[in-house]
Amino acid sequence: MACALLAGARAAKSEQEKSRPQRQPVTAERYEIEVSFQPEKSFLHARAGVTLRADPSLEAIAFELNPHLQILEVTDGQGRKLEFKRSGRLGSPKLSVRLAEPVGTRRAITLTFSYEGTLPVRSLDYITKDGILLRDESRWYPAVDLAAFTQNEFHIGIPSRWRAITSGAPVSSVGSGLGATYNWKTWQPVSSRSIVALPDEQQRCVPEPLKKDGYSEIQRGSACFIGPQQDSGMRLAARVHELLDRYKDLFGPYRHSETLVVAGFPGQRGAIGYSAPGFLVVSEDAVKFFDYPGYAPEFLPHEIAHQWFPIEVTLASQEDGWLAESLAEYLAWRYLEETDPEQARRMAARAMRDALAPEPLPPLGLGLRLFALENWEVTHATLYQRGLLVWRTLETVIDRERVDLALREYYRRYAGRSASIADFRKICEEISGRELGWFFDYFLSGTRIPEIEFRRTPAMAPNEVAGEIILHNVPPDFQVRVEMRLETTAGPIEHSVATRGEVTAFTATSKNPVTRIALDPDLRILRWTEAARRNRSQRALLAAAGGFESKDELVRATDACQKALALDQENLARNEQQIRFELGRLYYRMKEYAHASQQFAGVLELGSLDPMGTDFHRAWARVYRARIEKLRGHPAAARAEAQAGLAKRSPALETQVALPEAGGHATTAAAELRALTQEEEIPRRR
Numbered sequence: 229m230a231c232a233l234l235a236g237a238r239a240a241k242s243e244q245e246k247s248r249p250q251r252q253p254v255t256a257e258r259y260e261i262e263v264s265f266q267p268e269k270s271f272l273h274a275r276a277g278v279t280l281r282a283d284p285s286l287e288a289i290a291f292e293l294n295p296h297l298q299i300l301e302v303t304d305g306q307g308r309k310l311e312f313k314r315s316g317r318l319g320s321p322k323l324s325v326r327l328a329e330p331v332g333t334r335r336a337i338t339l340t341f342s343y344e345g346t347l348p349v350r351s352l353d354y355i356t357k358d359g360i361l362l363r364d365e366s367r368w369y370p371a372v373d374l375a376a377f378t379q380n381e382f383h384i385g386i387p388s389r390w391r392a393i394t395s396g397a398p399v400s401s402v403g404s405g406l407g408a409t410y411n412w413k414t415w416q417p418v419s420s421r422s423i424v425a426l427p428d429e430q431q432r433c434v435p436e437p438l439k440k441d442g443y444s445e446i447q448r449g450s451a452c453f454i455g456p457q458q459d460s461g462m463r464l465a466a467r468v469h470e471l472l473d474r475y476k477d478l479f480g481p482y483r484h485s486e487t488l489v490v491a492g493f494p495g496q497r498g499a500i501g502y503s504a505p506g507f508l509v510v511s512e513d514a515v516k517f518f519d520y521p522g523y524a525p526e527f528l529p530h531e532i533a534h535q536w537f538p539i540e541v542t543l544a545s546q547e548d549g550w551l552a553e554s555l556a557e558y559l560a561w562r563y564l565e566e567t568d569p570e571q572a573r574r575m576a577a578r579a580m581r582d583a584l585a586p587e588p589l590p591p592l593g594l595g596l597r598l599f600a601l602e603n604w605e606v607t608h609a610t611l612y613q614r615g616l617l618v619w620r621t622l623e624t625v626i627d628r629e630r631v632d633l634a635l636r637e638y639y640r641r642y643a644g645r646s647a648s649i650a651d652f653r654k655i656c657e658e659i660s661g662r663e664l665g666w667f668f669d670y671f672l673s674g675t676r677i678p679e680i681e682f683r684r685t686p687a688m689a690p691n692e693v694a695g696e697i698i699l700h701n702v703p704p705d706f707q708v709r710v711e712m713r714l715e716t717t718a719g720p721i722e723h724s725v726a727t728r729g730e731v732t733a734f735t736a737t738s739k740n741p742v743t744r745i746a747l748d749p750d751l752r753i754l755r756w757t758e759a760a761r762r763n764r765s766q767r768a769l770l771a772a773a774g775g776f777e778s779k780d781e782l783v784r785a786t787d788a789c790q791k792a793l794a795l796d797q798e799n800l801a802r803n804e805q806q807i808r809f810e811l812g813r814l815y816y817r818m819k820e821y822a823h824a825s826q827q828f829a830g831v832l833e834l835g836s837l838d839p840m841g842t843d844f845h846r847a848w849a850r851v852y853r854a855r856i857e858k859l860r861g862h863p864a865a866a867r868a869e870a871q872a873g874l875a876k877r878s879p880a881l882e883t884q885v886a887l888p889e890a891g892g893h894a895t896t897a898a899a900e901l902r903a904l905t906q907e908e909e910i911p912r913r914r
């Protein structure tokens with residue numbers, strides 16, 4: 229795709245895709261694990277005892293364990309070696325352990341697995357010389373349910389001067405020659421067995437630890453940062469502390485005495501996060517840029533929301549993902565609405581546009597299964613963006629105060645357990661006194677999207693405005709509150725109408741003539757908007773545009789870009805900057821430098837709904853403008869362009885991209901701009 233709307237300007241991603249139980253009459257209650265790591269070899273050796281409660285008639289138990297780990301032995305509580313069988317399917321983590329005898333009346337049994345192996349390094353699960361992260365999803369321990377609530381006692385062996393962290397509380401650490409062992413223990417069941425470790429770094433906490441008789445004591449409720457970037461890390465810890473307080477007030481108590489924020493994902497760019505009970509692993513960029521205006525502002529409030537949902541109230545099934553990712557995104561939006569309304573507005577506007585881009589729209593009720601079924605773009609548009617909009621729409625059905633009450637009750641009732649969307653629906657119904665099946669059926673199971681229209685009808689009185697609000701694509705029991713803004717010659721009047729079914733008549737009064745009526749001006753309801761429609765048509769057009777290779781392809785792509793621009797002359801979808809950027813690249817490729825320059829000048833003037841995307845395209849427009857000046861034999865002008873580009877110190881300058889015309893190798897706008905400022909000096913030296 230030469231003229232595409234999928235440029236690599238994305239600033240952030242976050243993951244919390246914990247998959248869910250195989251249904252079997254077994255629950256894990258306790259883990260006692262000794263694990264030792266050889267980071268430079270990506271190797272681990274472990275002995276894991278798991279205590280299970282099982283159905284008395286059970287003769288074999290199904291587990292999952294990463295297929296790269298070789299099982300040396302499985303024994304039961306009496307020390308008997310048990311037969312086990314790995315799944316015959318390549319790459320499958322499944323295995324079955326045959327018990328020496330049925331569980332019988334004992335109910336609780338303990339099996340001990342010895343295993344070892346080299347795990348391939350992945351972006352979210354890795355054992356490397358720069359750090360270790362093993363999420364539950366890595367299946368580094370034998371599991372019957374990756375989100376089970378268990379009591380754990382871990383002994384983690386790592387090189388000396390490293391530090392290991394897991395859920396619970398550190399009991400002790402022992403150094404022995406070249407290695408160290410960190411001992412951790414939980415005081416109440418936790419829903420994860422993830423481990424993170426890193427070459428030892430300082431720790432700083434907010435609030436400051438209390439000094440007591442020569443030692444310092446970390447205060448309860450602290451947020452502590454562990455990692456190399458101590459200054460921004462400290463500011464980030466302060467923000468985490470603030471968010472924890474906020475969510476405590478909203479939902480109820482947080483069960484961990486402190487929250488550790490740990491530097492992880494070495495060498496990876498962008499804002500990446502992983503939340504586990506009592507700790508959060510963040511990438512270098514997420515620390516470095518966290519308070520840069522417009523850089524992934526939803527990232528931290530989203531990650532910290534996970535400490536409540538789904539870490540304390542886990543999901544009953546993958547299909548309940550709306551109660552995890554969508555909810556965290558909604559809570560992040562709520563936080564921004566209070567602290568940075570402009571970012572909140574952009575976040576909602578982006579969601580309203582992009583949530584409806586996938587064609588066809590997958591049901592939101594697929595939940596976490598979307599991660600496996602769709603690419604990241606579609607999953608993000610659906611589970612994160614559309615999911616957020618469904619939460620906001622729920623506010624227009626039962627109102628925000630009741631949404632907050634429902635979440636509080638949901639947490640009170642289910643903390644330490646799993647729950648489903650049906651459980652949450654029941655709470656909403658209790659609190660609102662209304663039957664809400666239609667809402668969940670329509671927005672979570674279905675894929676229809678409402679469209680709201682307004683028809684003015686003759687008024688009965690001189691000061692009256694009368695009309696009908698018409699909702700398309702909705703069932704008869706559909707009810708929302710639609711806000712209206714009546715623009716009058718004496719200023720706007722806010723009005724709201726509770727609709728029922730397809731057509732709802734309304735009247736409002738205004739002393740002054742009404743010049744314009746805006747329906748749902750703050751985009752509170754998930755619905756089709758003109759921006760979403762135009763965005764969808766533009767994408768379809770550009771996706772069909774073809775390649776970047778032959779002259780024919782370039783001409784076709786240019787044509788597609790021009791048509792896409794013509795589809796949205798008012799720039800309602802806010803895609804113009806990106807399309808002009810692609811158009812500029814195409815002209816540049818065709819050596820039509822005057823046309824290219826003109827497009828890049830437009831890119832410098834225009835903005836988008838994503839501040840990092842805006843900066844990214846402006847920076848690259850400077851790169852091309854400098855290249856064009858150079859080709860025209862104007863080295864001073866080229867240098868001036870490059871310097872103007874570098875003057876904006878946005879994180880977007882560090883976004884890695886591989887553009888085909890640059891030989892496809894990964895580079896950043898900053899690197900290209902720096903090279904362009906330096907090239908200038910070569911002729912001068914001669």
Ligand SMILES: [Zn+2]
Nearest residue numbers: 242243244553
């Ligand atoms: Zn998440």
